[in-house]
Amino acid sequence: MRDKRTLYLVILLPFFLYPALFFLIGKVGQSQAGKMQQEKVTVLIDPALEQTPVPGLIGSDPSFVVKVQAFDSQALTEEKNTIGIRVDGNYAAGLAANESVILRITGDFSKDLLDGRKQSITGLLNKLNQSLLEERLQGVKLPPTFAQPLLIQEEDLAKPSQRIGKVLGTYAPMLLMLFIFTGCIYIAIDITAGEKERRTLQTLFTTPVNVREIIAGKFLAVACVGLASALMNLFSLVFAVLLQAKIMGGNVSAISLAVSAQGWVWMITLIVLSTVFLAALSMAVSLLANSYKESQSYVSPLMMLVLIPAVMAQMPGMELTMTTALVPVLNICLAIGAIFKGTFSLPAMVLVVFFALLYGLLALYLASHIFGNENVVTGEKVNWKLLRGRG
Amino acid sequence: MPASIEARNLGKRFGEVHAVQEVSFEVHPGEIVGLLGPNGAGKTTTLRMLAGLLAPTAGEAFINQHSVQKEPLVARRALGFLTGDMDLYRRLTPVELLTYFGQLYEVPRPELRRRIDELVEAFGIGDFKDKHCEKLSTGQKQRVSIARTLVHDPAVVVLDEPTTGLDIMASEFILQFIRRMARENGKAVIFSTHHLDEVERLCDRVVIIHKGRLQHHGDIDSALAATNQARLADAFFEMVQF
Structure with a gap:
């Protein structure tokens, strides 16, 4: 508890970071959106369109200032917040001849404000297009459905809880792996390479304590902090998402999950097993370093090893099979995803738990093997040739 | 002998x-x-x-x-063992460090308390017994290190x-x-x-x-x-x- 830096960084900071970050992003986003909504945009309309419904239609949106005047592209880019609408050919003659009249919306749409307003103008003109189409069909005595032989409608049978399960099942496993790993790695570095650097490890080895007990103690410390960090991060993230939804005016009470009691048991089992695996792996790798700084250089490659399978699990069509159940991290991510989506099966879970346990034990064996190395005991660089156990 | x-x-x-x-x-x-x-x-x-x-x-x-x-x-x-490759836990005070190592050596609690009091007295640790080890001078650290070596009366x-x-x-x-x-x-x-x-x-x-x-x-x-x-x-x- 005296290592306040680790306590702040691994547990307290994430807990407050996400809500603070999401709140800030939400507030800034909201304020920006409001600001953009209030900002007036000038729409220059080709004089050829003066006698058409276009100026009135655009003017019906109070965020636009409509001016009927001739313009060129150069002028539009130089003028601030200005969009132009021009017509190719004769509007009235084109419509009368049942042709398509081309209306061009012109402006610098790399600007967020103008790009957004272009969408609004397109929406308004689409409405005009629809009413003109209906007029044409009426003129030839055809019903409005004539121009729409098929009316496609979607009917989603998924409950809101299933839809949330799909989103969580896709993203939560990767975030969980990331949180567990970041929770484990820094404490693992501190109590392995950090202790080597601070020259306290050798003292521990001269006491009448079995090496296995020393490893177990260190492993438990890493795993507990990793698990606590992951859970704090996850709760904080969920809280932040709900907070964000509330800020954006969403119905927070409607958000629910469809994970069964059995699903929760499997999920907790998988989280614990992944913590065992990542804690042991973090210890094994950081033991190879002689200093805190050196071990930090191992963090990025190790994080890649964890993140690549976790990202792969997000890919469309990636499912839990006999093959994917063999791949560390990927198997747990897919299994947790299946639990969230409510699509898990008992044999698949048993298989994943078996392999997750196997990999966890292998990682622990590797960590204890490296820990028992004489070079580690004496605080020196690990010699792979001398990787022999110590009782 | x-x-x-x-x-x-x-x-x-x-x-x-x-x-x-x-x-x-x-x-x-x-x-x-x-x-x-x-x-x-x-x-x-x-x-x-x-x-x-x-x-x-x-x-x-x-x-x-x-x-x-x-x-x-x-x-x-x-065995009480001390080399230059061994340092103290920086965030512990000398008394906490001696207690920790006494416990690792499974020294019975009342005996450990008495033993720590003796070592604190013998090595003149009393003045800095509640300071974190990272704040001690080289000489003070060495006294604590030797006291740590002897905490289980080897x-x-x-x-x-x-x-x-x-x-x-x-x-x-x-x-x-x-x-x-x-x-x-x-x-x-x-x-x-x-x-x-x-x-x-x-x-x-x-x-x-x-x-x-x-x-x-x-x-x-x-x-x-x-x-x-x-x-x-x-x-x-x-x-x-x-």
Whole structure:
């Protein structure tokens, strides 16, 4: 508890970071959106369109200032917040001849404000297009459905809880792996390479304590902090998402999950097993370093090893099979995803738990093997040739 | 009287390098034996084998008649070991550190409390007993380190360069304590140092190692006689062919 830096960084900071970050992003986003909504945009309309419904239609949106005047592209880019609408050919003659009249919306749409307003103008003109189409069909005595032989409608049978399960099942496993790993790695570095650097490890080895007990103690410390960090991060993230939804005016009470009691048991089992695996792996790798700084250089490659399978699990069509159940991290991510989506099966879970346990034990064996190395005991660089156990 | 420390034909090889070869010596209760040798001679490797930190590739080490290799936990229970490679936990106070190590050695709680009080008194730790170890001076840290080495009242004490980096007053304090520890409490002490004057003042016998091999094992007079020198420093230089 005296290592306040680790306590702040691994547990307290994430807990407050996400809500603070999401709140800030939400507030800034909201304020920006409001600001953009209030900002007036000038729409220059080709004089050829003066006698058409276009100026009135655009003017019906109070965020636009409509001016009927001739313009060129150069002028539009130089003028601030200005969009132009021009017509190719004769509007009235084109419509009368049942042709398509081309209306061009012109402006610098790399600007967020103008790009957004272009969408609004397109929406308004689409409405005009629809009413003109209906007029044409009426003129030839055809019903409005004539121009729409098929009316496609979607009917989603998924409950809101299933839809949330799909989103969580896709993203939560990767975030969980990331949180567990970041929770484990820094404490693992501190109590392995950090202790080597601070020259306290050798003292521990001269006491009448079995090496296995020393490893177990260190492993438990890493795993507990990793698990606590992951859970704090996850709760904080969920809280932040709900907070964000509330800020954006969403119905927070409607958000629910469809994970069964059995699903929760499997999920907790998988989280614990992944913590065992990542804690042991973090210890094994950081033991190879002689200093805190050196071990930090191992963090990025190790994080890649964890993140690549976790990202792969997000890919469309990636499912839990006999093959994917063999791949560390990927198997747990897919299994947790299946639990969230409510699509898990008992044999698949048993298989994943078996392999997750196997990999966890292998990682622990590797960590204890490296820990028992004489070079580690004496605080020196690990010699792979001398990787022999110590009782 | 059986030996408290026994190195029996100890040898250690790192790949093709023979760091220590056929080193044998004994230390009896109440004795202070100086372990001498130039840098890289194999002193630290020998001490690490005695502490069970390194497994010998030949021979065997005994602490209080217990084989360090076959009964490591029992042997380590009787050993207090301090080298320059060992530091203190920075975020603990001296009393917390002594309590932690006392518990690792399974010293019964009431005895541990009494023992810590004795060590705090003996090493003059009282003034800084509640300060974090990272805030202590080099001399204060060394006092706490030696107190940590003795917290379980071991029969055997191995001190590797315990006065390095200390001023003359702090060094004298440590030397006096080592002397009392052996003479009054009957502990067997191995004292490794580069300060030969300290060896002359303190040690009953000397073990000189050079290039991993034992060069001399006996009292200081025998070392002087064997080299025809009047001072231990000269005898030492002759033995290591300075």
